[in-house]
Amino acid sequence: MSQTSNTETRAFDTEVHQLLKLMINALYSNREIFLRELISNASDASDKLRFEALTKEALKGLDQDLGIDVHFDAEKHQLRVVDRGIGMSRDEVIENLGTIARSGTRRFLDSLSGDQKKDARLIGQFGVGFYAAFIVASEVQVETRRADLPPGEGVRWISSGEGEYRIESIDRPEQGTVVTLSLREEHRDLLDRWVLERIIRHYSNHVAFPIRLLDESRPGDSEGDGSSLVNDSQAIWARSKAELEDEDYKSFYRSLGMDASDPVSWAHHHVEGTQSYSLLLYLPGQAPFDLLTNRDEREGLKLCIQRVFIMDAAEQLLPRYLRFMRGVVDSADLPLNVSRELLQDSPLLKKIRATVVKRSLDLIEKLAEAGGEPWERFWSAFGSVLKEGVIEDHEQRERIARLLRFASTRSDGEHSVGLDDYIERMGKDQDTIWYLTADSLRVARSSPHLEAFRARDIEVLLLTDRIDEWLVAHLDEYQGKTLKSVARGKLELGEEADAPDASATALAGRIKQVLGDRVGNVIPGRRLTESPACIVSDEHGMSLQMQKLLRQAGQEVPETKPELEINPTHAVVELMAAEQDEERFGELAQLLFDQALLAEGGELSDPAAYVRRVNALLVSALAPTPTEGDKDASASAGA
């Protein structure tokens, strides 16, 4: 760091440098988003000023002329985004523009792959914000002053995005921020009224402050007149539905800045009565990259009070299983200076939240009823998240359960069967919805547990999502039918069970003796038709799959011993019963158990021992059997 008077040259945080390099390369073809990001920052800064002015005496009256001006000068190759918002102090400039303080950016960096296209998509979704300026600019200058500091405490920040930036104090009578971009030669075609107007309308049409476009190379234009206004800064959610076209809704969605693609559908309601509020909710078209991990996301749903943006309030207004929803809630009844703490206990907010949940589920149900590609795309992107609702929201459990989709033994699709479809196809006497949980669809489809069901033509749902184990732990019944795992407890398929014959029971006892502590019990059973044995979980205990998931999540799981069910009619089991050599019998019993574990997608405690046993079997199977000639020869040699 070098310093003269109040001027410092500082190095970027290494991560910023990494991010800048990546962005310039990856976003080359998507360069227009830089303007969306700068306008969105200017809009946020104006929102912040308006919000702080509600309570801070020093800021009163400073929020009268809020708006965003985009100046361009084709001769000087410059573009400026000017706001009269909250501005930044020197420390804030260093914190916000020189380091990555926000963990969101950290997650973004962690999720990058070498695949440029994918990265570009990710950056588009994430909105890396300010740094997007370097996609088109060879130098970026920021001049700013925090609205509650004196004019002498202005700050200038300059960087060419190559590892360093310069920061100095300046006099700045105006509050707010000017970001000036010197455009690289290949991006100077952007300095055109029509091009800029198109970009602003596309991404930022519904930003809640007026955006003016001013051509500085044309004398007189910098004053601005009515014709320089580009966007429609009205709060779309407050307007009547009859006035709005689909395109208005879509362009407002884009201006929310989280997803560049179109929403799947939306719902717009004005609720009048003892409490009045408006809701505009969107079902998004694609999942953000961190949807599954980012469970505390606050963005997504904005809370406005009488059209003034107050805060991102997804946490307060949406249950986590609906965290993919986007939109705005505008209340006419909450006080403007409401705090997060106050919101937590507000009965009005509880009511709004219940409506948000109901309307969101309405939207999803409608999409499910229409079916087809849009529903499938929705389910692939958000199905796993929606499933959390079955676990977390008792009140909506049945409604969400109706929306669930799974793979099944009677369909090729990965998630095409709903519980209602299953019930409709159930046999007359069947009162159980059967399912199997597994790591993958491939493991599920080849599981020995399905044999008895295939033989009796009973459909089984195949659950392969990580969350499915928790899901079924919370959903033991649907429409009066019990949900049951095919791999648990005693299997009763509505037929009279024959008592197992004595020889099968004796064989099971012999195997248990060999396996000892490795198994809870060994039982002759009726699950299998093609395989010799399979693993069965205790009726009330934890399934093997659940134990595995919990261990992967770093949790201590008490060791529970699985049961081994053998198929007394299988050739291997019959041959084992006849085996007199106890040592050989022991090896076969161990093999039988390991095989059953493997078929389950389980892990062997001693894989090397398993391989050794298989090899020993192979040797005995492949060793040449003595021919008649060999026998004759040995007979005559002995003679």
Ligand SMILES: Nc1ncnc2c1ncn2[C@@H]1O[C@H](COP(=O)(O)OP(=O)(O)OP(=O)(O)O)[C@@H](O)[C@H]1O
């Ligand atoms: N015009 C501005 N006025 C005031 N502060 C600003 C302005 N532009 C940027 N900032 C500050 O710099 C921070 C970083 O901006 P950046 O655009 O990189 O990320 P962000 O807006 O916080 O989030 P996102 O990644 O969603 O865009 C902002 O949070 C804000 O505090």
